[in-house]
Amino acid sequence: MPAGSRPRTKLDLDPAVVRTARALARRAGRPVVKLARSHTTVSVERATLRLAGLEGADSDGIPWVNRLVDAVRADAGLEHGVALPVWHAMGTGEHADLVQLAQKAAAGSVTFRVPEGAAAGKAGRAARRDVGRGITRIDRRRKERERLIARIGDPPQRPWIYLIVATGDIYEDIPQARAAAREGADVVAVIRSTGQSLLDYVPEGATREGYAGTYATQENFRLMRAALDDVSRELGRYVRLTNYASGLCMPEMATMAGLERLDMMLNDSMYGILFRDINPIRTFVDQRFSRQVHARAGIIINTGEDNYLTTADAVDEAHTVTVSQLLNEFFAKEAGLEDWQLGLGHAFEINPDLPDSFRLELAHAMLARELFPAAPLKWMPPTKHMTGDVFRGYLLDGFFNLVGAMTGQGILLVGMMTEAVVTPWLSDRDLALQNVRYVLGAAGKLHEDFRPEAGGFIAGRARQVLGEAVELLEKINRDVTHPIPLLGAIADGTFGITRRPADRGKGLDGVVRRADGYVNPAIDILDLSPNVGMGRPGAKRSVTGSPRAN
Amino acid sequence: MVRPYGDTTGDGMVQLSFTLPLPHDKRAEGAALQLAGSMGLEPAMLVHAKGMGPDFTFFVVYGRVNHLVDVSAVQVVEREYPLLSAKDVNQALRSRLRRKLVVxxxxxxxxxxxxxxxxxxxxxxxxxxxxLEYYREIRVVNLGAQVLVPELVDRAGAERADAVLVSQVVTQRDAHLTNTCEMSAAFREAFPAARRPLLVVGGPRFDESMTAALGVDRIFGRGTTPAEVASYLVHALAKGSP
Incomplete structure (x- = not known):
């Protein structure tokens, strides 16, 4: 393409390099999608039962979905999915509903088998009818959100201001979340009790005992969404609710979020593998299902690239963020998510003592902005270099906010000057929001005037990081020792020093290869959603246009 | 004897910020000055007050404290071991252990x-x-985050660990203290005293003098460097502890 015929962007990235980067991410991702489509997990099967309306838990607090999946697995295996054995058993007419079936299964008075022939067809149709009701409920929730936003209104400004609530007690979280919304939060995230990501079941009911966070349960989701609906009406802007689709119950979290109209979910393609030592196959299978649900539910995902920078050097490893964003984009689009749903993450974590650290941050943030022009990027505040000097930290947060304003970020997680000191106090939050408001008010439109010098430091740095990202993606694809190069790269420690082989890690025992007759009505329905597919190489995609006019 | 220093020796000036659960009005400002007075600020200047919502007010107070600090009465944990270079650490381990130190x-x-x-x-x-991974005579097994205590005990046994290093940053509800106690108790239960690995914890909010209360051999606070930890390990193993 001759120079001058394409719209000039601020960094003037070479569109051919951008195309190469996307093509390499697609090449690395495709075999993983195939892998995901040829396996199931206990959590995918449990999510399917949740869609069919199976809720509640036994007297030990073990959810009925776990009981039923475990019983089916013991009798018939999971290779064919739970749908056929479960709805075949329901077809006998001996069980009033799924809860009763689960109770009897837990007591050992039902034996499951995979039906064949006409019986299989009958069970499959019944399963599809019941699971389809859950999907319809998710569709209705999405319409409800759209109606509420049309009636109440969106926040007047971008970025949306994202605040965290975490008391451990849902009934304490609710007044705190209301207060945060009144103080200016456009998005409220309820941090999970962090140990939850490694639980292989979802706790039930309203919970008051969390650890450094509040348990994610369907009831807690419902209570918090209802409280935020009230405060949204009061404030005249729709306040979004965020939780986590990560850890061992990722598909179930996504399903519950869709059923209870959560608006954003943290959902990263590789975070669980690298930072939680969850089995890679488990993660990719669970991830695909969860993203299909998010796509359907109109939920915005937030990816976790900030984690790469808190555990490694933010300058040396800047390109790993870009690589992860490209992979997250591929896996997201393959699962049917659209650009507006991609809250791709990045963070302000460069050592402030480094010369030109602010220019480097600006270069990295602009690179993300230009690579993903239609995505609502999630901009994460400094944590690693917050030293306990709260005064210096306040200044650093100001510079973080300034980069956010200059690069048109979509979602701004508000940085606290007491990061690494205490869980935020009321006054910390108030000061942090004053910081954000000052910067957005004073410099929110600076992006209209700011254009880095074409051959200058910032543009050069962005090109360099993109080049290193392409090199890393090439290296991943070159790994021929493993049939799925991305899994080989993860096993070899290509992403940071952690090595995560595909045959190790938590949750591996919950992974099952699908048999030829595998049936999952949820996946069947979700696969028919409009945008699902292998990265749609023929699809027209803007790589250099900048509709968000940053 | 010293006093806080504002801009003149002996002026005793400090600054303080806090929130009171009161709506912002004259009474709230008076309440803030009363608190400052009770804390020993005399005179106290209320330099900033801002309402945060209908129920809370944030204050910044400057003032003079009349307290004296007796530096001779201050107690700290002084480093009880010499600081060694990486080369010296490697040499000491090689001559004493004749194998790699496992952490x-x-x-x-x-x-x-x-x-x-x-x-x-x-x-x-x-x-x-x-x-420590850089030290030739140290073999490091880094288990990463959210490791369960039983898993840590098992791995320490399987790797024949000489020392176990635990980091704790989150301090909500004193999680760092309860976690550490749980960890040290589990090691004491799983290992005979002579074979128990050295237990070392670190984190920004630990009090370095609490080793006995937490059941560990050494606590490292904010700003600790790898060389300090390596030097301590050489020192502790030479002593033959635990």
Whole structure:
């Protein structure tokens, strides 16, 4: 393409390099999608039962979905999915509903088998009818959100201001979340009790005992969404609710979020593998299902690239963020998510003592902005270099906010000057929001005037990081020792020093290869959603246009 | 004897900020000055007051304290071992152990902040010093974040660990203290005293003098460097402890 015929962007990235980067991410991702489509997990099967309306838990607090999946697995295996054995058993007419079936299964008075022939067809149709009701409920929730936003209104400004609530007690979280919304939060995230990501079941009911966070349960989701609906009406802007689709119950979290109209979910393609030592196959299978649900539910995902920078050097490893964003984009689009749903993450974590650290941050943030022009990027505040000097930290947060304003970020997680000191106090939050408001008010439109010098430091740095990202993606694809190069790269420690082989890690025992007759009505329905597919190489995609006019 | 220093020796000036659960009005400002007075600020200047919503007010107070600090009465944990270079650490280990020193590190409990343990263990290191992985005579097994205590005990046994390093950053509800106690109790239960690995914890909010209360051999606070940890390990193993 001759120079001058394409719209000039601020960094003037070479569109051919951008195309190469996307093509390499697609090449690395495709075999993983195939892998995901040829396996199931206990959590995918449990999510399917949740869609069919199976809720509640036994007297030990073990959810009925776990009981039923475990019983089916013991009798018939999971290779064919739970749908056929479960709805075949329901077809006998001996069980009033799924809860009763689960109770009897837990007591050992039902034996499951995979039906064949006409019986299989009958069970499959019944399963599809019941699971389809859950999907319809998710569709209705999405319409409800759209109606509420049309009636109440969106926040007047971008970025949306994202605040965290975490008391451990849902009934304490609710007044705190209301207060945060009144103080200016456009998005409220309820941090999970962090140990939850490694639980292989979802706790039930309203919970008051969390650890450094509040348990994610369907009831807690419902209570918090209802409280935020009230405060949204009061404030005249729709306040979004965020939780986590990560850890061992990722598909179930996504399903519950869709059923209870959560608006954003943290959902990263590789975070669980690298930072939680969850089995890679488990993660990719669970991830695909969860993203299909998010796509359907109109939920915005937030990816976790900030984690790469808190555990490694933010300058040396800047390109790993870009690589992860490209992979997250591929896996997201393959699962049917659209650009507006991609809250791709990045963070302000460069050592402030480094010369030109602010220019480097600006270069990295602009690179993300230009690579993903239609995505609502999630901009994460400094944590690693917050030293306990709260005064210096306040200044650093100001510079973080300034980069956010200059690069048109979509979602701004508000940085606290007491990061690494205490869980935020009321006054910390108030000061942090004053910081954000000052910067957005004073410099929110600076992006209209700011254009880095074409051959200058910032543009050069962005090109360099993109080049290193392409090199890393090439290296991943070159790994021929493993049939799925991305899994080989993860096993070899290509992403940071952690090595995560595909045959190790938590949750591996919950992974099952699908048999030829595998049936999952949820996946069947979700696969028919409009945008699902292998990265749609023929699809027209803007790589250099900048509709968000940053 | 010293006093806080504002801009003149002996002026005793301090600054303070806090929130009271009162709506912002004259009474709230008076209440803030009353608190400052009770804390020994005399005179106290209320330099800033701002309402935060209908129920709270934030204050910044400057004032003079009349307290004296007796520096001779201050108690701190002084470093009880010589600081060695990486070369000296390697040499000492080679001559004393005739094998590599095994260090198992982890963040335990719900703590997902690996920044502390990574600063000490990763080659990358901290404050310009390389981490323990860089030491030729040390074998490092970094288990990462959210490691369960039983898992840590098992791995320490399986790797024949000489020392276990645990980092704790999250302090909500004193999680760092309860986690540490749980960890040290589990090790005492699983190992006979003579074979128990050295237990070392670190984190920004630990009090270095609490080793006995927490059941560990050494506590490292904010700003600890890998060389300090390595030097301590050489020192502790030479002493034959635990």
């Amino acid at each position: 198992v590190g982890a963040c335990i409990g719900t703590d997902a902040h690996t920044v502390g343990i990574d600063a000490i263990l990763n080659v990358k290191g901290f404050a310009g010093e390389k981490g």
